[in-house]
Amino acid sequence: MTYGNRLRVTSVAAALVLLVAFALAFFSAEIEADQGFSQKIFYVHVPMAIVTLGAFVFGAVMAVMHLRTGESRYDLKSYVAIHIAIVLGVGVLVTGAIWAKAAWGVWFEWREPTLVSFLIVFLLYCTYQPLRFSIEDPEKQARYASVFAITAGAFVPLNFLAVRLADPYIHPRVLNQGGGDLPASFRPPFYLALLGMTLLFAALYQYELSHKNSRAQMRQLRRKLGGEVEASGRSAAPQVTGA
């Protein structure tokens, strides 16, 4: 069985779409009157944040599938989605801090509910790996990780609601019921960047998934040949048992 057939397509598509989106953002979208050039980081920060939160929810959906069917491949998918979302989450916090410094003069703004909610969600998901790591039995680890992923997935919207209510916001609303605060020339690059970021997530997701699967396949083949199979180091990742 081969893995990652679609990898090349997704990777190239992600690179192309992101390139076009950023080109449009820099050359076609107007310079924002209020914040000037620093507002351009918005085309990286916001799509990345949306994709990260979407990936957390996707991880929760995969976790539900895992608990319902008991198939370990769903656990692997849930793990990979959350793993990559945590990495992207670091990017969101860093780009957010840079933007906050440029726009408001501070690295972190407590009056800004979207930023605060994101930090809380990020801190919660940071415990996902330690949790997996501290359960030895693989089957139990998968089950407990799924319970965590579902609880945390439900936590994401609730937390945003609670934090949003708690403070008047100063963060620009990108998307809301009224069509958002987005001027017309900002829209094409923004939606393209969102699409590109989603493709980037898909590509990274497929990379990690096929890496895990092919490594498991490799180990299985080595074992069949009677060769030495190196002990797999301690890892929080789900162990793939070959198909």
Added chain:
Amino acid sequence: MNTVVALLRKELLLERKVPQLVPAMALFSVTTFVVFHFALQQREVDGDLAAGILVVTLLFATILGINRLYVADREEGGFDAFLLAPVDRTALGVAKAITLFAFLVLVELVMLPAFAILLLGPGMGFEVVGKLVVVLVLVNVGLSVIGTLVGALAIQTRARDLIGPLVALPLLVPVVITAARALSPVLDAGGAGALEGRWLGVLGLYDLVFGLLAYALFDFLLED
């Protein structure tokens, strides 16, 4: 239902014969007030600060409780015995949540008078107590539901004292936000202000969502 009652009786009997959690949590909360007094260098507090101290103290006392909630079941074979019985497994979760709720109420019976005497500036009249009870009931439901779920999750891990608080703290942030916001006008120096419906609403929604979630997921934390 009978199973829940039986399990609940067992939990309460255990705590009555060998009091462990409730005295520890109550003592911890009183000590925390003393710590707050020195750390903040305040003789009296009101409003935002009072609400924050009360909620944070309750939160940390709960975390103490969550860490110990399942220890007896794990170490003395309570889980194994329960799994052998032909009963619905969710019953254990329901019983644990009610137990934690009852413990929190008992702890608050010590904690609130201690808070009024040691730190709170404005008096604690009937009106204040009435509003406190309304908020604390909702808070306790949230704490017990999350405590039951996270406690069961953490007890099977190798580093359970570490994993429990790590997971529980961020999960309980919305409870802290809403409870502190709701209580701050109640504990105001200028007399008890009104309770704002939206905080109670969010707290209620939180309780409902995680209550249902814990009910649905608890099963998976027991199977063995």
